[in-house]
Amino acid sequence: MSSAAAATTANTALYSNTRFSSELLASSINAFSKTHFTTCSNSLRPKRNTRLILVPRASPPSDSAKSTEDSGKRKRKKKSDDGNGGDGEEGEDDDNRLQLSLDDVNPVGLGRKSRQIFDEVWRKFSGLGQISRTSRTDDEETLFIREGPMCEFVIPGAQNTTVLVVGATSRIGRIVVRKLMIRGYLVKALVRKADQEVVDMLPRSVEIVIGDVGDPATLKAAVEGCNKIIYCATARSTITGDLFRVDHLGVYNLCKAFQDYNNKLAQLRAGKSSKSKLVITKFKSPSSLDGWEVRQGTYFQDVVATKYDGGMDAKFEFTENGEAVFSGYVFTRGGFVELSKKLSLPLGSTLDRYEGLVLSVGGNGRSYVLILEAGPLADPSQSKLYFARISTKVGFCRVRVPFSSFRPVQPDDPPLDPFLIHTLTIRFEPRRQKPVEVNAETKQDLRSFKLILEYIKALPTGQETDFVLVSCSGLGIEPSRREQVLKAKRAGEDSLRRSGLGYTIVRPGPLEEEPGGQRALIFDQGNRISQGISCADVADICVKALHDSSARNKSFDVCYEYVAEQGKELYELVAHLPDKANNYLTPALSVLEKNT
Amino acid sequence: MALLNPNLNLRLPLTAPSQSQQQLSWRCNVAVAPTNLGTRLGFGSPLSTCFRVRCNAAAQAVNVAVGSGTPVRSTNILVVGATGTLGRQIVRRALDEGYDVRCLVRPRPAPADFLRDWGATVVNADLSKPETIPATLVGVHTVIDCATGRPEEPIKTVDWEGKVALIQCAKAMGIQKYVFYSIHNCDKHPEVPLMEIKYCTEKFLRDSGINHITIRLCGFMQGLIGQYAVPILEEKSVWGTDAPTRIAYMDTQDIARLTFIALRNEKMNGKLLTFAGPRAWTTQEVITLCERLAGQDANVTTVPVSILRFTRQLTRFFEWTNDVADRLAFSEVLTSDTVFSVPMGETYNLLGVDSKDIVTLEKYLQDYFTNILKKLKDLKAQSKQTDIYF
Numbered sequence: 001m002s003s004a005a006a007a008t009t010a011n012t013a014l015y016s017n018t019r020f021s022s023e024l025l026a027s028s029i030n031a032f033s034k035t036h037f038t039t040c041s042n043s044l045r046p047k048r049n050t051r052l053i054l055v056p057r058a059s060p061p062s063d064s065a066k067s068t069e070d071s072g073k074r075k076r077k078k079k080s081d082d083g084n085g086g087d088g089e090e091g092e093d094d095d096n097r098l099q100l101s102l103d104d105v106n107p108v109g110l111g112r113k114s115r116q117i118f119d120e121v122w123r124k125f126s127g128l129g130q131i132s133r134t135s136r137t138d139d140e141e142t143l144f145i146r147e148g149p150m151c152e153f154v155i156p157g158a159q160n161t162t163v164l165v166v167g168a169t170s171r172i173g174r175i176v177v178r179k180l181m182i183r184g185y186l187v188k189a190l191v192r193k194a195d196q197e198v199v200d201m202l203p204r205s206v207e208i209v210i211g212d213v214g215d216p217a218t219l220k221a222a223v224e225g226c227n228k229i230i231y232c233a234t235a236r237s238t239i240t241g242d243l244f245r246v247d248h249l250g251v252y253n254l255c256k257a258f259q260d261y262n263n264k265l266a267q268l269r270a271g272k273s274s275k276s277k278l279v280i281t282k283f284k285s286p287s288s289l290d291g292w293e294v295r296q297g298t299y300f301q302d303v304v305a306t307k308y309d310g311g312m313d314a315k316f317e318f319t320e321n322g323e324a325v326f327s328g329y330v331f332t333r334g335g336f337v338e339l340s341k342k343l344s345l346p347l348g349s350t351l352d353r354y355e356g357l358v359l360s361v362g363g364n365g366r367s368y369v370l371i372l373e374a375g376p377l378a379d380p381s382q383s384k385l386y387f388a389r390i391s392t393k394v395g396f397c398r399v400r401v402p403f404s405s406f407r408p409v410q411p412d413d414p415p416l417d418p419f420l421i422h423t424l425t426i427r428f429e430p431r432r433q434k435p436v437e438v439n440a441e442t443k444q445d446l447r448s449f450k451l452i453l454e455y456i457k458a459l460p461t462g463q464e465t466d467f468v469l470v471s472c473s474g475l476g477i478e479p480s481r482r483e484q485v486l487k488a489k490r491a492g493e494d495s496l497r498r499s500g501l502g503y504t505i506v507r508p509g510p511l512e513e514e515p516g517g518q519r520a521l522i523f524d525q526g527n528r529i530s531q532g533i534s535c536a537d538v539a540d541i542c543v544k545a546l547h548d549s550s551a552r553n554k555s556f557d558v559c560y561e562y563v564a565e566q567g568k569e570l571y572e573l574v575a576h577l578p579d580k581a582n583n584y585l586t587p588a589l590s591v592l593e594k595n596t
Numbered sequence: 597m598a599l600l601n602p603n604l605n606l607r608l609p610l611t612a613p614s615q616s617q618q619q620l621s622w623r624c625n626v627a628v629a630p631t632n633l634g635t636r637l638g639f640g641s642p643l644s645t646c647f648r649v650r651c652n653a654a655a656q657a658v659n660v661a662v663g664s665g666t667p668v669r670s671t672n673i674l675v676v677g678a679t680g681t682l683g684r685q686i687v688r689r690a691l692d693e694g695y696d697v698r699c700l701v702r703p704r705p706a707p708a709d710f711l712r713d714w715g716a717t718v719v720n721a722d723l724s725k726p727e728t729i730p731a732t733l734v735g736v737h738t739v740i741d742c743a744t745g746r747p748e749e750p751i752k753t754v755d756w757e758g759k760v761a762l763i764q765c766a767k768a769m770g771i772q773k774y775v776f777y778s779i780h781n782c783d784k785h786p787e788v789p790l791m792e793i794k795y796c797t798e799k800f801l802r803d804s805g806i807n808h809i810t811i812r813l814c815g816f817m818q819g820l821i822g823q824y825a826v827p828i829l830e831e832k833s834v835w836g837t838d839a840p841t842r843i844a845y846m847d848t849q850d851i852a853r854l855t856f857i858a859l860r861n862e863k864m865n866g867k868l869l870t871f872a873g874p875r876a877w878t879t880q881e882v883i884t885l886c887e888r889l890a891g892q893d894a895n896v897t898t899v900p901v902s903i904l905r906f907t908r909q910l911t912r913f914f915e916w917t918n919d920v921a922d923r924l925a926f927s928e929v930l931t932s933d934t935v936f937s938v939p940m941g942e943t944y945n946l947l948g949v950d951s952k953d954i955v956t957l958e959k960y961l962q963d964y965f966t967n968i969l970k971k972l973k974d975l976k977a978q979s980k981q982t983d984i985y986f
Contacts, residue, residue: 174715177715182688204712514670514671515694536693
């Protein structure tokens with residue numbers, strides 16, 4: 001019984017308008033023919049109808065006429081069932097029976113019921129005489145087709161994922177939106193103007209946000225509630241201003257808006273989510289300064305250096321108003337001062353599960369060099385140095401430094417392995433400082449600095465990509481403008497990489513408008529491709545990349561399969577035929593290099 | 597009407613003025629006298645007149661200048677019958693492969709919103725009203741026709757007259773490919789009206805000279821869910837027959853996939869393909885499989901085929917139950933131990949498909965039951981929680 005009730009629940013509201021009749025139907029059959037038919041026995045027992053109802057996401061398509069006709073009755077029935085469902089007291093049961101019998105006396109209701117009974121018998125009976133006709137009620141499709149398990153494209157969890165598509169009306173964007181829709185994602189589309197033409201082009205349940213990637217203020221609303229972004233907008237012309245606004249600044253603005261939104265979320269859920277940051281140091285008391293040491297040095301190791309020695313000094317102290325301040329001056333040419341500490345992470349945490357550092361700092365807006373020392377703890381001589389330059393602003397700001405932006409000091413060293421990091425150094429050097437424009441009167445000496453440190457945290461890494469950017473490979477652009485287009489695109493790519501978001505950058509060959517999934521694709525890194533690709537295949541890659549961990553933090557070129565030219569066939573190119581049976585993207589991308 | 601009025605010239609209201617001089621003279625010669633083709637349309641009771649129908653699509657009359665003007669992109673397709681079991685899978689597949697999909701849907705109070713949600717364009721037209729058809733075909737490259745009349749309406753309105761009008765219209769408007777779904781063995785069972793109509797349509801399509809692919813189908817796996825799987829889970833009675841007929845059920849998603857492969861293959865033009873599932877099943881076998889996967893016994897109500905046949909015979913005696921008789925007509929097929937299946941090896945080779953990628957019924961039902969049982973478990977867990985809180 002319980003499983004029967006549960007089974008009913010699963011199909012739920014779908015059947016609520018037919019269930020009643022089918023129960024009666026069973027009993028009526030029982031009455032008139034016991035010879036040929038064996039029937040179910042649980043017909044007229046008051047069924048405990050649970051309150052759980054799978055509410056279809058959208059109103060069930062079509063059939064609304066019927067459902068309005070029935071809805072009154074359905075509601076009544078539900079209400080009585082609710083009363084009944086609680087604990088099945090006798091009194092309540094009696095009430096129910098009274099209600100039902102009152103309903104039963106109504107001649108209209110009787111007529112309708114008998115018609116339903118007949119319809120049901122007839123449906124089943126005549127169903128036998130069919131070959132492959134499926135009599136599916138429109139409600140059922142909600143469970144089976146739109147959200148249910150029996151749907152080819154639906155991705156588990158897609159219903160909880162909101163994807164912002166930028167450039168939703170572009171050649172790729174249109175297909176991306178459709179693909180997301182049939183997979184069950186919630187989709188937001190950023191459009192510049194909600195013209196009727198544009199609205200008609202997008203599926204009805206796509207949430208349309210009006211905004212412009214060139215205008216940061218409008219992007220706040222766009223990223224609200226989004227989990228992922230697919231950026232397939234491109235400048236409509238090759239005018240430099242357009243290129244800059246859409247392909248470069250647009251990506252930058254959107255990354256920033258998205259990151260701001262993520263940070264806001266992380267603050268709300270502080271410490272609760274796996275996405276929360278790891279505190280490396282928090283400078284909130286004098287004792288928190290323990291372990292940090294101030295050092296001085298010069299790049300010129302020889303005697304000549306002394307000639308330029310103008311003197312330098314630096315100190316790290318905890319001031320009365322509760323700030324940890326690293327300040328000083330470097331007048332010596334080629335000199336630097338640095339603040340360094342051996343990291344001691346909480347037990348069980350290793351930095352390889354993090355993908356970068358975020359520093360909350362204030363001061364007078366100098367730029368600094370972050371240096372990470374990585375190597376086996378037991379043998380300091382094997383440590384290797386990695387550096388990344390950060391710039392700060394006057395006043396407080398947060399600086400994100402992904403581990404991927406650290407470069408080895410010795411060019412031959414392998415890329416940074418965050419697992420091995422043991423020492424963090426912040427270095428100030430007077431070289432390459434840019435003056436800050438605050439008040440022109442105060443004379444700035446770029447050789448002095450003041451850095452107020454609030455905290456240093458590690459950014460958690462993610463499994464998936466957050467931002468898919470469709471760039472271009474440069475093929476198929478008119479040669480005279482190729483330089484400018486590529487410059488803007490590359491600048492956009494760079495700002496995405498620097499943002500610290502998990503990214504995937506797809507650089508397709510010239511786009512062709514033909515159905516996707518027909519030809520094998522080649523994934524490559526290094527600007528060697530020569531073929532075109534269909535828009536649908538690019539869209540497919542974008543959508544697949546959303547949940548593919550091997551797509552995170554990668555840039556790659558993609559085009560149709562081709563036979564490599566003589567002399568170039570040495571490169572290993574990976575071709576994959578997109579198909580239902582295989583997920584071609586993972587094997588294709590797993591051989592490609594990360595952080596590209 | 598094409599059937600009942602002999603020598604009817606169906607005139608299509610064409611919008612383009614250049615085409616208006618050319619009268620379409622597609623003739624469906626309907627004669628009471630027996631003809632050589634001799635497909636017997638058994639509408640009506642045995643006592644009423646039996647028509648012999650010859651499909652004669654006069655192809656020479658129609659050579660509309662195709663090719664002038666804006667070329668139509670090959671990704672523009674029109675799906676007829678898009679709300680059906682097969683149709684919706686066709687639409688999804690097409691959208692996923694990057695086609696621009698237009699769906700011909702009958703006007704109704706609540707339009708098929710799910711198609712719009714997926715990103716298809718919905719146009720309203722009714723096959724039984726030929727004047728509504730031409731506008732929907734503007735700018736379409738390929739028509740995929742998976743429409744079949746609803747069970748409750750007279751079978752020939754949509755399935756015959758509507759299809760004839762659609763094919764004529766497609767030809768007149770220069771549609772470059774027409775995909776038609778038929779039923780397997782439809783040539784062998786002229787006593788079943790639906791199958792006979794499908795067979796006639798196949799011939800009509802062939803004679804029309806339009807670039808086409810005909811695909812004959814056996815049975816849909818999706819149909820088994822409502823018929824057997826759901827009733828078993830709900831512990832309701834399952835109705836089955838004791839017929840020995842075997843049907844090679846196929847997943848509609850596979851059908852859609854193969855269709856598009858065939859559609860893009862120029863070698864398939866004008867071909868008659870039959871799609872069948874990997875194995876043919878009897879009703880009893882399907883029920884047993886469902887029982888095993890659901891882990892519970894079913895209350896099987898076995899209706900002997902003889903009863904179905906008897907009901908059909910009975911209903912055929914009355915004019916007003918003729919439609920009923922038509923719907924039961926398949927019982928004639930059931931009594932024979934026909935096998936609805938064909939070896940697919942050659943088709944797979946032709947299309948370049950791996951037979952491993954075709955879903956078997958065991959796999960399909962297993963997926964269904966695993967998913968649904970998991971969902972039920974979740975719901976139960978939830979219901980316990982609600983018991984605590986409320």
